[in-house]
Amino acid sequence: MLRRCRATPPGSLRPAGPGVDNAPMIISTHLVPRGFSACALWPFILVRPEHRGCMALIEHEMVHYREQAWITPAWVVLYLVSRRFRLAAEVRAYRRQIALGGVTREQAAQALMGYRLGITPGAAMKALSSGPAGAGTA
Ligand SMILES: [Zn+2]
Numbered sequence: 001m002l003r004r005c006r007a008t009p010p011g012s013l014r015p016a017g018p019g020v021d022n023a024p025m026i027i028s029t030h031l032v033p034r035g036f037s038a039c040a041l042w043p044f045i046l047v048r049p050e051h052r053g054c055m056a057l058i059e060h061e062m063v064h065y066r067e068q069a070w071i072t073p074a075w076v077v078l079y080l081v082s083r084r085f086r087l088a089a090e091v092r093a094y095r096r097q098i099a100l101g102g103v104t105r106e107q108a109a110q111a112l113m114g115y116r117l118g119i120t121p122g123a124a125m126k127a128l129s130s131g132p133a134g135a136g137t138a
Contacts, residue, residue: 022069024040024042024043024044024045024061024062024065025043025044025045026044026045026047026052026058027044027045027046027047028047028048028049028052029046029047029048029049030048030049031046032046032047032048035114037051037054037057038051038057038058038060038061039061039064040061040062040064040065040068041068041072041076042065042068042069042070042072042075043065045058045061045062045065047061054102055100055102056097056100056101056102056103057097057102059096059097059100059102060093060094060096060097060102061093062096063089063092063093063096064089064093067089067092083116083117083118086115086117087112087115087117087119087127090112090115090117091112091127091128094108094111094112094128095128098128105125105128105129106125108124108128109121109124109125109128110124112124112127112128
């Protein structure tokens with residue numbers, strides 16, 4: 001899931017994926033959980049209509065989408081019950097979004113504060129800056 005999105009010029013980026021057969025069904029809808037701009041629930045990516053043009057946001061959700069493929073129920077359960085799993089998943093997704101210029105590292109660290117991860121802003125900045133996702137977490 002994603003809370004923040006910086007506007008991306010239309011057509012400037014395309015979601016990177018293994019192929020058309022594995023492409024998600026991207027649905028513009030208000031059925032995204034409250035407080036979020038988008039969420040991935042394989043084989044769908046749900047995006048609020050006002051954010052449907054933000055390709056960095058779609059790329060963030062594509063990270064979750066690829067991780068969920070074929071194991072969606074287990075991924076969702078782990079995401080909901082494990083802070084460590086949720087932090088690692090969000091760090092991987094935000095790193096992709098940062099790389100595409102969708103958010104700054106500072107914005108991503110601030111956004112991570114909204115995922116009930118039990119980490120400090122400093123720990124969030126550190127998680128986003130180096131090492132494998134999830135390294136150094138409690
Ligand atoms: Zn996310």
